Amino acid sequence: MLNVIILIISVLVYISFGLSNLIYIxxxxxxxxxxAKHFNGKNKKLILILTITVNLGILLFFKIYSYIDITKNIFQNIVVPIxxxxxxFQIISYMVDVYKGKHEPEKSLFNYLLYVMYLPYIFIGPITRYEDVSKSMFSKRKLEKDNLTYGALRILWGMFKKYVIAGRIAIVIGTITKNTEAYFGAYALLAMLLYSIELYSDFSGGIDIVIGVSRILGIRLKENFNVPFMSExxxxxxxxxHIALSSWFRDYVYIPLGGNRCSKLRQKINVIITFVLSGFWHGTTYILWGLFHGIIVAFNNVIKTKWKTLNRIITFVIVSMLWSFFIWTNDYILPLKMMASVFTNFNYGELFSNLLNLGLNIPNIIVLIIxxxxxxxxxxxxxxxxxKIKKYSPEIKTVIFCMMILVIFVFGVYGIGFNASEFIYSKF
Amino acid sequence: MKYFRIIAIIIIFILVFIFLNKLLAPKYMEDLVEGSMTSAYYDEEKNHEVIFIGDCEVYANFSPLEMYQNEGIVSYVRGNSQQLIWQSYYLLKETLKYEIPKVVVFNVNSMRYDEPVSEAYNRLMIDNMKWSKEKVDLIEASMTDEENILYYIFPILRYHSRFAELKQEDFDYLFKTKKNTYNGFLINKNVKPAENLPTKRRLANYSFSDICYDYLNKIRDLCKENGITLVLIKAPSLYPYWYDEYEEQIVKYSAENAIPYYNFTKYVQEIGIDYSLDTYDGGLHLNLSGAEKMSKYFGKILKETFNLTDYRNDDNVSKLYEEKLKEYNKAKEA
Known part of the structure; x- marks a missing residue:
């Protein structure tokens, strides 16, 4: 019954965004x-390629359509499906996995529609594999107290990350990006480093909410982040x-390209191709971002030292600098200019004296740091x-719950004058 | 016992939430005192024979205590900055729940606006208004596109970012208020002579919109239903924003509906207003000295034309108003 309700709500939401959304999905x-049901016969490879090509073709059309203005003039009034x-990506992973015999095709059309159309993960992911979710999603279940508590706390934690941290950083980054003539060099570096935290808080906060809502409904989704800034x-x-996307590209692009089972050079080329495609998935202006990541990952060991902390700092700085393509969007050259300005404009003194003019006053900076x-x-x-939290008494859990709500209400960045309602990754 | 404790925690949470709503909302006691105009009325006695309704042109130009002093008129100004006509209507409706005056004086300046002007003005007027059906209707009629009624129900949703800019005022006036107006009149003693007036702009359309007429009709009907005499006025102002075309429409409306109408911009000399001394903002509004002249002039008209009571002869009222006058005169001299 629960799944029937979930599917009905999902369908209604798709329709509310326009009937075409429902038709595409x-x-x-x-x-x-x-x-996938017809993978038993002779033509299973042909069926697989054909189905993937058609679906990928539709995605590609809309990707190009949303990136390039010329196509918008040709195909007016077309809305990119939600x-x-x-x-x-989910249906591709499902078909490939069935094709390879990793799991059986789903017998129930209802279950499969639920898997594809499940509303909570359709806006910002995570891209969920059938085998990861089918067990909890299709089982008979009812609302459980433990799931309710965990899910609610997880939702609040996600909202805290999104509204208290990401929303606050967005103000500073908004100030810096609005005036590229005045804010470069040290300001650009500050924007890059802060953007790492903003994107992480925003994206993982959104995923926390998705995981929390799913847990309340008794559905267990895989984690999408694992302390990424501890990476060496x-x-x-x-x-x-973004484990879901990274592993998807690994399993369905990198490995089919040959993966590690080829020459060193070919392996490096495979890595670069995979990252370029990942960049393209984000948008045409992100291809360079993907290329840089691909090159650095391919020649990873060159910049690795014997000190763990230093490696972590280096990785954090590289990742942050490459977010330039996400910060100064819709431009191929500006992100490169901004990255270069970090090394050519040493206006760090000016930055410190101007720190309080970037949109946050001292109390807000203190809230952000804490x-x-x-x-x-x-x-x-x-x-x-x-x-530990799980073991706490219901009273203590209620206190934590209430405190989190108050913190979000008071210290969250939302309401008139702020556009914090949209998650950064929902646009991809 | 466990459930009792959980309920107790939730009650404490609700109390803290209410407290934070109060703490973070602007108090309008030291800064932006214009935000305390609506709520000041609730602390007053409710036996006014005349109620003034309108925008800043009313609360800056008409002093009820001057009118009492000169004519014995007991009146109150329910005016706010940029008070739009639908806001005047709902504010009048709210007022009539407390008292039925003999005369309602409505300043027609707001006929010029047919849509919400800004959220800031809305907040100044609505924030401290008591909750009632009129308040809900007023909010719904006044909200700009970016607003949501929830922001009015839970001020924390609108003012939460004030945690970073709380002042002493926010703590001093957490549970108390201060008197900033005198029967709704806001004293301004500054003098800024009228020198550089803005030029008259040509408009594409000078007709008042239907929505403004609708609300003017509603005010008319409300007064009629309650046996109140409605008087229309246009307060004096040197700024060239009241066009002849506007004037013609109001004159026509007043004639058609047999409603008295006074346009004081035409009687500036007769009133004795000197725009080199009697304005605090270069001719847009009158200052205290100008308001004294204006109130004296209009008080006489009101008394004579609408047969108002001279409350100076009423022991109870005069006792109360003597006290009010003491405070008022003290504020004038301060």
Whole structure:
């Protein structure tokens, strides 16, 4: 019954965004469902390629359509379907896994529609594999107290990250990016470093909410982040950051390209191709971002030292600098200029004297620092903190719950004058 | 016992939430005192024979205590900065729940605006208004696109960012208020002579919009239902924002509906207003000295034309107003 309600709500939400959204997702879901059912016969490879090509073609059309203005003039009044990036990748992984015999095709059309159309993960992911979710999603279940508590706390934690941390940093970055004539060099570096924290708080906060909502509904989703800023190399970073997308590209692009089972040079080329495609998935202006990541990951060991902390700092700085393509968007050259300005304009003194003019006053900076410390402590110690919280009495849990609500209400950045309602990754 | 404790925690949380709503909302006691105009009325006695309704042109130009001193008129100004006509209507509706005056004086300046002007003005007027159906209707009619009624129900949603800019005022006036107005009149003693007036702008359309007429009709009907005499006025102002075309429409409306109308911009000399001395903002509004002249002039008209009571002869009222006058005169001299 619970799943019926979830599917009905999902369908209604798709329709509320326009009937075309429902038609596209239904096409993807039905085509992949029936294609996978016919993988027993002779033409299974042909069916697989055909279905993937058609669905990927639709995604590609909309990606190019949303990136390039010329196509907008040709195909006017076309709206990019909600969540197309996410559900297309999900159905591809499903079909490939069935094709390879990793699991049986889903017998129930209802279950499969639920898997593809499940609303909570359609806006910002995570891209969820059928085998990871089918057990909890299709089982008979009811609302449980433990799931309710965990889910609610997880939702509040996500909101804290999104509204208290990411929203606050967005003000500073907004000030810096609004005036590229005045803010470069040290300001650009500050924006890059802060953006790492903003994007992490925003994106992982959104995923926390998705995981929390799912847990309340008794559905267990895989984690999408694993303390990414503790990575010593960029390769490790991509095992810890946006795990769903990274592992999808690894399993369905990198490995089919040959993966590690080829020459060293070919292996490096495969890495670069995978990252370039990942960049393209984000948008045409992110191809360079993907290329840089690909090159650095391919030649990863060159910049690795014997000191763990130094490696972590180097990785954090590289990752942060490459976010330039996300900060100064819709431009190929500006991000490069900003990265170069970090090394050519030493206006660090000016930055410190102007720090309070970037949108945050001292109380706000204090709130930001304390919140980031809380985030870091929780991330590093969550293996011990979560079991502890689980053991707390209902009274203590209620206090934690109430405190979190108050903190979000008072210190969150939302309301008139702020546009914090949209998650950064929902646009991809 | 466990559930009792949880309920107790939730009650404490709600109390803290209410406290934070109060702490973070602006107090309008030292800064932006214009935000305390609406709520000041609730602390007053409710036996006014005349109620003034309108925007800043009303609370800056008409002093009820001057009118009492000169004519014995007991009146109150329910005016706010940029008070729009639908806001005047709902504020009048709210006032009539407390008292039924003999005369309602409405300043027609707000006929010029047919849509919400800014969230800031809305907040100044609405924040401290008591909750009632009128307040809900007023909010719904006044909200700009970016606003949401929840921001009014839970001020914390709007003012939460004030945690970083709390002042002494926020703590001093957490549970108390201060008198900033005198029967709704806001004293301003500054003098800024009228020198550089803005030029008259040409408009594409000079007709008042339907929504303004609708609300003017509603005010008319409300007064009629309650046996109140409605008087329309245009307060004096040197700024060239009241066009002849506007004037014609109001004159026509007043004639058609048999509503008295006084345009004081035409009687500036007769009133004795000297715009080199009697304005605090270069001719847009009158200052204290100008308001004294204006109130004296209009008080006489009101008394004579609408047969108002001279409350100076009423022991109870005069006792109360003597006290008010003491405070008022003290504020004038301060």
């Amino acid at each position: 239904l096409f993807s879901a039905l085509s992949s469902f029936f294609a 969540g197309i990036s996410y559900y297309t 190399t960029l390769q490790e970073f991509w095992r810890r950051w 919140s980031v410390i809380a985030l870091a402590v929780f991330d590093l110690k969550k293996e011990t903190i979560i079991p």
